[in-house]
Structure formats: structure tokens, C-alpha cells
Amino acid sequence: MSDIKPRTAEFDKYNTVVNPDQYAIAWRPFYEKGVADTKDFRSAYRNETDVFYGQNPAQILDIYYPKSAEGLAPVYVFLHGGAFREGHPAQYGFVGRPHVERGAIFICAGYRLAPETYYPDTIWDVAGMIGWIYHNIEQRGGDPKRITLSGHSSGSTVSALASVRTDWQPKVNVPTDVLKTMVFCGATYDFRTEFVGNLVTDKERREEATALCNIARVPERALFTFGVNEINRGDGTRFERSARSLAAAMEDKGTDVRIIPLPDADHQGSCASLCDVDGPVLDAVTAVIHGKPWPR
DSSP states (O other): OTTOOOOOOOOTTOHHHHOGGGSSSOSHHHHHHHHHHHHHHHHHSOEEEEEESSSSTTOEEEEEOOSOOSSSEEEEEEEOOSTTTOOOHHHHGGGGHHHHHTTOEEEEEOOOOTTTOOTTHHHHHHHHHHHHHHHHSGGGTEEEEEEEEEEETHHHHHHHHHHHOOSSGGGGTOOTTSOOEEEEESOOOOOSSSOOTTTOSOGGGTTTTOGGGOOSOOOSEEEEEEETTOOSSSOTTHHHHHHHHHHHHHHHTTOEEEEEEETTOOHHHHHHHTTOTTSSSHHHHHHHHHTOOOOO
8 A cells, every 4th residue: 555645634625615605604614623633632642544445545544542441442433524525534533532532442434535436436435444444453452343333424324324235244254234333423314305416426326325225234223413403505404304214214123223413503513512522422422332321
């Protein structure tokens, strides 16, 4: 991999930054703070950055380690958002700090973005990263049998697809149930009525890219969180509708589901809730990662 340079974390050309008038919230300050908080996190904890799981500059993992752990640590994998066209692990590493403080290994994962890559290649990036983690994390002190996959926005969308499908696991030589626990945050999971061109270029494949239409398996446990009116661009209530539909479908098939609506969260706030020590979500995420009872 030495001849491959990882994709840079520059955000000046992101659509959210170049065209702020198209969004109800400001994204440049979000990215600036995310980069700064991630740098601070890196200075405090042992980490590996830009670890390749594939041959593409975007296929990288940033791995953060707890200062101490009893036995193999649980592993929390997070896929950033960005409407499938922006985002980088160096902008979202901050999400993992409280989880590392609580004894988990945190992995912030990058994946190929539009316009370079669309569905179905996006799902194969998730397969590749989970395969790499499963086969390599034990030698780094992590438990390959306790991988929790999570994401925000587009990262949560593609995580949901991976969690319900069974076609990718044999290709990376992992158990079908490798994803037993999931955390979903601020995302759309049903493209039958809402077409997301940054993910799917062919409208005829909308159902194929919809988690609700492809439930071949379900995780044992799943947390769903979202803003009740998660403003950013378009209808802010769509995240709740979509999450509740997928949560109900998973619960019907046996998943232990917890739903946490966030009355005052915008699209950035839902992401921040995953690491907010004063909010209602962090303890629930911890319960998922560590296999503890749901907090009351």
C-alpha cells in the first residue's frame, strides 16, 4: 500500500461548504470543529490513521485504542455521513472519544464517494472494511466477535444495508452474523419514494438499495436515533419516518430494538448525540457495544 496515498481531509470544495445557502445549517464550522476535536482526541489516545483495507485512497480506517482493557475490547465501527459525496475519518474521529474512554476500540471508516463510486460498489466497501477488521483486529487487542457497526446519515444508510443482507459475508470470509449489534443515526433507509442519486444512479435499482426490501437477516440488537425535525435540507421529519419503519421491520424479525427520538436535534446534532456525555444516546450506544442492559 506504500504507493497509495490516502485521500485528503480537505473540505473547502464540499458542496455543503461551497453552497451554504442550500442548507438550513452551516457546515464549514462543523467540519472545522470536527477536525480540531479529532486532532485533540488523537493527541490523547494511541491510534493508527490511514490504515488501508483496500486499494483505493478512500478505503482507509482510523483506529483508536483504549488506555486499558480487560481481555479483548469490543469494537465500534463508525461510517461518516456526507450524502455519499463528502466526509472523511479525520473529520469525524471525535465521535469515538467517549467510547474509547469506556474501553472500546473505535474505528472511523472511510469509503469511496460519488461521483467516483455509486451503489452497489458502496456496499462492497462496507464488506471490505468489515472483512479487514474481522481478520485483523484481534492482533490489535479487539474482539472480532463483538463488532458494532454504526454510522450517521449516508454512513448509517449503507450500514443498514449491510446489516440485513447475506450476499457479502462469504466474499470476505466472515460469519453471516458478524454484525450482531448496530447503531443507526439520522438517516433515510427507504428509497422507494425518495430517490438519492448520490447513492443509486439507476432508478430501477431503488428497491435493491433499500434495506427494508432486502431483509435476509437482522442484527440481534439495534439502536435507532434521529431528530424529530432533523433540519438540514428538505423534509426534516423523514428521518424519523424512515427509522421507525426499519426498526419495526427488524423488531418483527426478532431484533431487540431501542428508539431514541431527539426533539431538538438538527442533522449535525444527531451525529453529536452519539458522543454527548450529557445526552440520552451515549449510554444506549455503550449498552449496545458492551452487551449491557438498556439504560432506563
